[in-house]
Amino acid sequence: MPFDDDLLTRLHDICGTRVSTGAAVREHHSHGESWHPPGLPDAVVFPESTDEVSRVVAACGAARAPIVPFGMGSSLEGHVNAIHGGVSIDLTRMARVVRLSVEDLDVTVEAGMTRLALDRELRNTGLMFPIDPGADATIGGMAATRASGTTAVRYGTMRENVLGLTVVLADGRVIRTGGRARKSSSGYDLTRLFVGSEGTLGVITDVTLRLHGRPEFVSAAVCPFASIEGAANTVIQTIQLGIPVARIEIIDEVQLRVVNAYSKTDYRIAPTLFFEFHGISAVTVDEQVRAVEEIAREHGAEDFRWAEDADARAVLWKARHNAYYATVASRPGARAWTTDVCVPIAHLAACIVETQADSHATGLDAPLVGHAGDGNFHLIVMLDPADARELATVSAFSERLVERALRFGGTSSGEHGVGLGKLDYLAAEHGEGLEVMRAIKRTLDPQNLMNPGKLIAL
């Protein structure tokens, strides 16, 4: 469909000079961080209010132009790629704190604020927003993809931490879902319906978040194991005993080599767990540490390297967070295909071992890193998407991994979302439930203009 000049005029009426059809801006808004083929939007708008977003969406609806919300572009499943053209709505100019209540431990922020910017806003409040997907994603994007990350084992995911949303619907109407009460039984849970809907049901313009007290006492440790099973079984037993670890991350040898090279660290090359412990006192933290250390020793832990002070912890988690970028840097010019399955915790060891065997048999050099406490792990496979053979090999490996995860009672996506990458697995994972999802999509987006082709194929 050729882009409608009248629509462009309307967009200028609404956003003034904050509309671009320039090649560089469109290219920047054509892809996230993944290997998926980019899709150029016809135009990019930079609204500064929910009202502007509402008018942009209404204008696009009238012109039958697709709408693709865009935050930091850190998506790993092609969510932001404008595969049918249309208008990319860049929300990064909506990055204010709308209101903060320290007493109630909640905050409302505009969708374009990033999690690190929010963390800076909260620095002197004694509170924190703990959800940490690694990338400095926008809060709106994290809500739209039901993101989680390293701290979900203790603090939950966006599903548990979003109290309410402001959403612009396909016809431009604005709704406010949820509220500030900690719990409610009043009506259908629209908040949870839009959390994870990936822009396919509406555009999230602000988010009310539950906050948590900053732990007064924190400790962290790195612990290598003789085997990946030993590491995974340490995780399983820690969770089963209900020890409230704040982070429990698993990293394999392949990943550690890449991390050491990139971050100039000297972690021993072995299957390794990265831990963080939070508590209201030194006593509670020490207790968690001792309990986990005992479990780890029983499962072949070779030593604990402690990072008590904030600086040492920062080095540790920077290395962990850079695992993805380290891997990307390990093969210049290539793109990353990041897998994302999540399985019931008791099957974590078996699923990882089978997957590593498959990876070796396939001849992939795929680093493994995971939020082990949730049963969620990633392999980062570098590839040249233009190489049809390589693409087919990785695609087949990924498909086997998803089938394996589903066989273990797991899910095709623990935290990255469906986007373009997991579309083909929804039928296998959800069966007849997929028809209910389609019915809801058709009801709320009858013209199929809200991020079309993502999450759900109509």
Place this chain on the structure above:
Amino acid sequence: MPFDDDLLTRLHDICGTRVSTGAAVREHHSHGESWHPPGLPDAVVFPESTDEVSRVVAACGAARAPIVPFGMGSSLEGHVNAIHGGVSIDLTRMARVVRLSVEDLDVTVEAGMTRLALDRELRNTGLMFPIDPGADATIGGMAATRASGTTAVRYGTMRENVLGLTVVLADGRVIRTGGRARKSSSGYDLTRLFVGSEGTLGVITDVTLRLHGRPEFVSAAVCPFASIEGAANTVIQTIQLGIPVARIEIIDEVQLRVVNAYSKTDYRIAPTLFFEFHGISAVTVDEQVRAVEEIAREHGAEDFRWAEDADARAVLWKARHNAYYATVASRPGARAWTTDVCVPIAHLAACIVETQADSHATGLDAPLVGHAGDGNFHLIVMLDPADARELATVSAFSERLVERALRFGGTSSGEHGVGLGKLDYLAAEHGEGLEVMRAIKRTLDPQNLMNPGKLIAL
């Protein structure tokens, strides 16, 4: 609409002798525990499988007969009253454990199993299902109303603890939502859409629940205060400091008088907090206890009465749980109108104080009890629904309370649901969002046969 004999024949074909049109059975299925006018179903069926429920629902759909799911009948908002007649589906014969995974801390149960029956099933596993609304409700009913109760402050509500559902849709199709992975970003969150949908979108036939380790160390205490503000402010500060109390319940003088009379207890007549503390060691429990005791003293706590051993705790929580039944027993022949607002925690004291003043000014003798850690409190008002004047007085009081809660940024229902009782407040609470709820209802239940007239007025 006269009840269709052909439908009755079909129901017998499906459920054999497990179909009743007897007056006593229909009366039992015409109401919950609340004051709301009963509604007689034309027939009651007792299915024993999801397949039977599916066939019953399909048969009712063909005959355009309303469908009302029924569990233990402990609803407080008229959810189970068959106000348009039709077929009451009693799920209590579906009360089996479908599967249990101790390693994964999850279980799948049929919808008709009650929470205490599940607790018995789990007794020797080291695990528990902590959600405790007081009544021995069915797990299906608890999911359908998004129930919570005394332990939600620590363990969350049904929203956080339901991993997946089996649901029979209005056309008889069966879907399975969610799964066993701790988290997922795969598709729309249908689980959370059906949790709290009160039978208006489908009939829940089994529920997969997240379980928790039974705490090895537990302590409880009763603490009277000089003022209700002192008690409420103790709660607020405890939550703000992130002390992981397992229960923190508030009870006023009026309620304690009733409790003492009914449970033969001798609690001092004062605004009082009931606490429970859970921990993985005596040290962590003691630490929580000391922290809370210090906060309480600062806010005028008059003494702590400890209940260390299980028997003493059982007495304490039995007294707390019997508050509702004690109040009902305090006025034989009358019915209970139980309010259920929930406000952001910092507004709890103000909302309670204003509400007590209103209650006194209105001349009501309404005991107050609440899950203070969530900002959720109840007043139990006894009335004779046949007395128009009394009904109007209580109705107006309840309306003022809801308006007050909404003014404080709260919700009309913390945990009891909408049913018949909160229908009129959804527009004020959800605004345009209510239209989205209506659109979803029409999409999934085009004939409006699924518990019609509850939660949402079309």
